[in-house]
Amino acid sequence: MIKYLMRRLVSIVPVALGVATLTFAIIHLVPGDPVVAMLGDSAAPADIEGMRHQLGLDRPLLTQYATYLGGLAIGDLGESTSYRKPVAQIVSERFPATIELAAAGMFVALLIAFPLGIVAGSNPGGAADMGAMGFAILGISIPHIYLGPLLMILFSLDLRWLPLTGRGGFAHLVLPAMTLGTALAAIIARMLRHSLIVVRASDYMRTAIGKGLSPRAAIVRHGLKNAMTSVITIIGLQMGSLLSGTLITEMIFSWPGLGRLLIGAIGARDYPLVEGCVLTFAMTYVVVNLATDVVYALVDPRVRIS
Amino acid sequence: MIARVRNPSLTIGVTIVATMILAALLGPLLFRTDPLAIDLAGSLTGPSLAHPFGCDSLGRDMLARVLWGARLSLSISTVVVALSLVVGSVIGGAAALAGGRIDNLVMRAVDIVLAFPGILLAIALAAILGPGLIDLVIALTAMGWTGYARIVRGEVLTLREREYVVAATTLGASPSRLLTRHLLPAVAGPLAVQATFGIGGIIGAEAALSFLGLGAMPPTPSWGNMLDAGRAFLLVAPHLTTAPGLAIGLSILGFNLLGDGIAQRVGSRA
Numbered sequence: 001m002i003k004y005l006m007r008r009l010v011s012i013v014p015v016a017l018g019v020a021t022l023t024f025a026i027i028h029l030v031p032g033d034p035v036v037a038m039l040g041d042s043a044a045p046a047d048i049e050g051m052r053h054q055l056g057l058d059r060p061l062l063t064q065y066a067t068y069l070g071g072l073a074i075g076d077l078g079e080s081t082s083y084r085k086p087v088a089q090i091v092s093e094r095f096p097a098t099i100e101l102a103a104a105g106m107f108v109a110l111l112i113a114f115p116l117g118i119v120a121g122s123n124p125g126g127a128a129d130m131g132a133m134g135f136a137i138l139g140i141s142i143p144h145i146y147l148g149p150l151l152m153i154l155f156s157l158d159l160r161w162l163p164l165t166g167r168g169g170f171a172h173l174v175l176p177a178m179t180l181g182t183a184l185a186a187i188i189a190r191m192l193r194h195s196l197i198v199v200r201a202s203d204y205m206r207t208a209i210g211k212g213l214s215p216r217a218a219i220v221r222h223g224l225k226n227a228m229t230s231v232i233t234i235i236g237l238q239m240g241s242l243l244s245g246t247l248i249t250e251m252i253f254s255w256p257g258l259g260r261l262l263i264g265a266i267g268a269r270d271y272p273l274v275e276g277c278v279l280t281f282a283m284t285y286v287v288v289n290l291a292t293d294v295v296y297a298l299v300d301p302r303v304r305i306s
Numbered sequence: 307m308i309a310r311v312r313n314p315s316l317t318i319g320v321t322i323v324a325t326m327i328l329a330a331l332l333g334p335l336l337f338r339t340d341p342l343a344i345d346l347a348g349s350l351t352g353p354s355l356a357h358p359f360g361c362d363s364l365g366r367d368m369l370a371r372v373l374w375g376a377r378l379s380l381s382i383s384t385v386v387v388a389l390s391l392v393v394g395s396v397i398g399g400a401a402a403l404a405g406g407r408i409d410n411l412v413m414r415a416v417d418i419v420l421a422f423p424g425i426l427l428a429i430a431l432a433a434i435l436g437p438g439l440i441d442l443v444i445a446l447t448a449m450g451w452t453g454y455a456r457i458v459r460g461e462v463l464t465l466r467e468r469e470y471v472v473a474a475t476t477l478g479a480s481p482s483r484l485l486t487r488h489l490l491p492a493v494a495g496p497l498a499v500q501a502t503f504g505i506g507g508i509i510g511a512e513a514a515l516s517f518l519g520l521g522a523m524p525p526t527p528s529w530g531n532m533l534d535a536g537r538a539f540l541l542v543a544p545h546l547t548t549a550p551g552l553a554i555g556l557s558i559l560g561f562n563l564l565g566d567g568i569a570q571r572v573g574s575r576a
Contacts (some may be wrong), residue, residue, distance in 0.1 A: 018417070137563065141559035145511050145530065153477050240423035243426075245424065
């Protein structure tokens with residue numbers, strides 16, 4: 001297991017380097033002058049030169065790239081032009097809110113997906129299956145930007161059960177987590193149903209039922225465990241949508257996380273901050289993917305060996 | 307009794323998608339109200355005979371805006387998917403044929419693009435390129451090509467080993483004949499499935515970018531920026547979010563069902 005872990009850890013180094021390079025390239029190579037964009041077309045040439053010097057943009061590209069990578073290595077992401085604070089500091093202040101939202105979204109997804117998937121997969125073709133899968137296809141199709149306002153109208157404005165926006169206690173978390181988790185729940189439920197149907201046809205399930213286990217107990221004790229590998233795979237594949245979903249959800253619910261920071265930074269043309277946010281999102285995704293692979297290896301010993 | 311449909315996903319999917327395309331093509335011709343005409347007296351009014359979907363905060367007709375939004379949404383997603391399909395297929399096919407180091411390099415590049423979660427890469431590109439429809443297409447294509455590259459590369463690699471392809475090569479079939487007679491039929495199914503889901507995905511991504519102010523800019527009616535504008539009036543005029551929201555959801559649903567249906571038909575994917 002340790003050998004597998006080491007191998008996976010080493011394998012993310014080139015990807016991480018590639019992510020850092022592509023982020024740098026987007027900010028520095030894509031046409032358009034960030035300094036002119038920051039200061040406006042009517043800015044005095046001297047001011048533009050001054051800002052360019054301050055940001056180090058007047059140095060050769062390779063030098064800038066080397067400085068950027070060197071800074072990354074020690075956790076230095078440069079200084080935000082709008083906050084006048086180190087980017088790393090701002091990002092680390094906002095990061096917990098995003099992780100909290102993502103975790104809550106995942107929790108809601110699992111909470112919905114498991115009952116739905118098990119009910120559907122235990123009796124495929126039945127009424128409960130049709131209902132669950134109907135809900136699933138709707139859940140996959142409804143976009144965050146509509147589900148969010150819909151939940152707000154229902155639970156905040158009409159019923160007045162939950163706060164409309166912002167971050168606070170548990171109540172503040174419910175609607176954003178539901179917005180974020182619904183699509184994921186639908187996808188996991190579909191996968192769980194599919195793998196339960198496959199598992200049900202296997203010999204060990206026939207044996208389990210043959211030795212006198214009720215079908216329900218057989219599914220819970222033997223079926224679910226074997227269906228888990230494909231469920232973990234789909235969860236891993238969906239982590240990207242979950243992370244970029246937090247970005248949209250944060251904008252809908254004024255949630256003070258990394259996504260809202262990024263969109264604000266784009267509006268303020270604060271390129272060092274944009275760079276830092278994009279990089280943090282992508283690196284988080286790389287690490288989460290690694291974690292998923294490790295969980296996968298823990299659950300399925302076959303993965304470790306190959 | 308209604309006869310049981312063999313592939314309900316395909317039937318419902320085709321119906322929804324065809325309706326959406328017809329609405330986008332004919333809607334603005336039949337319902338000729340100007341989507342940009344401002345009428346402050348009609349601000350935030352609900353559905354009526356003259357304005358079936360009501361009016362927005364500037365009194366602009368919501369039905370006209372949703373129909374024009376359909377044109378924008380469907381045309382952008384079709385262009386993006388077509389571009390992604392071409393770019394991805396060429397890169398994936400070339401990588402598989404070149405093999406070795408080049409193949410390795412291309413696949414690493416795919417990994418790096420995929421390391422940007424969801425629409426993050428498109429957001430970053432749109433942020434630097436600035437808002438505008440062409441920039442939006444570039445940003446979404448830069449994000450979308452990888453899936454097609456992977457499919458084509460995978461198919462080419464397995465096909466090269468297939469006996470009938472080896473036989474055709476031995477018999478002296480030209481590369482172009484190999485491509486058109488053997489490769490294309492094999493990749494067409496998986497690519498069609500991927501592209502159909504892809505259109506639904508891009509409709510959602512375009513709406514999200516426009517919602518964030520990084521796509522189509524007001525006053526151009528796009529479902530995403532209409533939803534964003536409607537958020538301020540959730541309590542007084544919920545119809546402002548309902549109309550574009552349902553339009554996005556229904557389109558994505560249609561393409562998802564169509565994708566499921568095609569997948570069942572061509573027998574790829576579960």
